[in-house]
Amino acid sequence: MINIREIKTSEAGVLSSMADGVNWNVAPSECELVTSADNMKGFFLEVDGEIAGSAGMVTYEPQSLVFINLVIVKDEFRRRGYATKMIEHILDLTRNYKCKRLHATPDGSKVYAPLGFQPCRTISFFAAENPCLTAPENIGVHSMMPDEVAGAVARDKECFGFSRGNLLEFNYREFGKYALVSDDGKSHIWGRRWKKYRQMAALVSDDIQNAMALAAAAVNLDKTQAQSIICYDMQNEFMDFLKSGGFVKVREMVDMYLGEPGEEPPMQYRTIYGGDMG
Numbered sequence: 001m002i003n004i005r006e007i008k009t010s011e012a013g014v015l016s017s018m019a020d021g022v023n024w025n026v027a028p029s030e031c032e033l034v035t036s037a038d039n040m041k042g043f044f045l046e047v048d049g050e051i052a053g054s055a056g057m058v059t060y061e062p063q064s065l066v067f068i069n070l071v072i073v074k075d076e077f078r079r080r081g082y083a084t085k086m087i088e089h090i091l092d093l094t095r096n097y098k099c100k101r102l103h104a105t106p107d108g109s110k111v112y113a114p115l116g117f118q119p120c121r122t123i124s125f126f127a128a129e130n131p132c133l134t135a136p137e138n139i140g141v142h143s144m145m146p147d148e149v150a151g152a153v154a155r156d157k158e159c160f161g162f163s164r165g166n167l168l169e170f171n172y173r174e175f176g177k178y179a180l181v182s183d184d185g186k187s188h189i190w191g192r193r194w195k196k197y198r199q200m201a202a203l204v205s206d207d208i209q210n211a212m213a214l215a216a217a218a219v220n221l222d223k224t225q226a227q228s229i230i231c232y233d234m235q236n237e238f239m240d241f242l243k244s245g246g247f248v249k250v251r252e253m254v255d256m257y258l259g260e261p262g263e264e265p266p267m268q269y270r271t272i273y274g275g276d277m278g
Contacts, residue, residue, distance in 0.1 A: 007042035058278035103275030133245035135216035140183035
């Protein structure tokens with residue numbers, strides 16, 4: 001018997017362990033957010049009472065965008081159409097939303113294409129064991145202060161198109177020591193951390209020099225584990241800068257959509273938060 005149900009907050013650790021099993025980097029606290037935030041839901045697919053897979057969604061109002069995330073099927077349950085069943089469940093719940101989006105691996109995209117999802121841009125996942133980025137001279141950055149969070153959230157909304165206040169405010173509570181702001185107050189970067197990587201996330205900067213300065217400062221905040229950063233492939237100059245400091249492309253992903261595609265992300269949106277969280 002197959003059953004799809006919502007994930008309970010008390011099961012956030014189970015979801016995080018499943019993400020660990022596919023080499024993702026999602027902390028238990030982030031999985032707890034997926035099960036408790038007003039605009040997020042997580043689902044388990046069960047086969048005869050055993051958890052076989054997961055999927056999640058983040059909704060942006062008014063019935064505009066649904067971001068589908070955390071689609072995982074355990075090894076022993078693969079190739080039975082369970083990922084498709086979970087996506088169909090989410091599509092049914094959100095049928096009135098204008099656009100559905102997700103980030104897929106090239107192989108994963110073959111699951112989503114028959115459901116009507118189309119590719120719109122590619123994404124590169126970079127990682128480095130011990131990066132060393134050279135910052136431009138005379139550009140100052142500092143730790144994000146509590147009174148600067150609202151400004152960073154507003155800048156992120158301008159780029160992303162919708163407010164991610166609950167996600168970014170959560171990020172600041174959990175990982176605030178990795179959040180930086182340029183001294184001119186116009187650019188920022190966030191950070192995340194779990195077992196596999198410390199990720200530099202959601203970098204917003206009108207100026208490439210500020211973007212470089214923030215990234216260079218961010219890599220030095222904590223070098224106790226490998227670091228990662230994810231960019232849309234339109235960010236050629238910034239990606240060249242990353243490569244100069246030891247970052248290597250380890251994975252390609254595809255940004256896919258169903259429905260109305262929406263506008264292209266603006267150039268000042270230098271790095272994404274992560275397809276696992278929306």
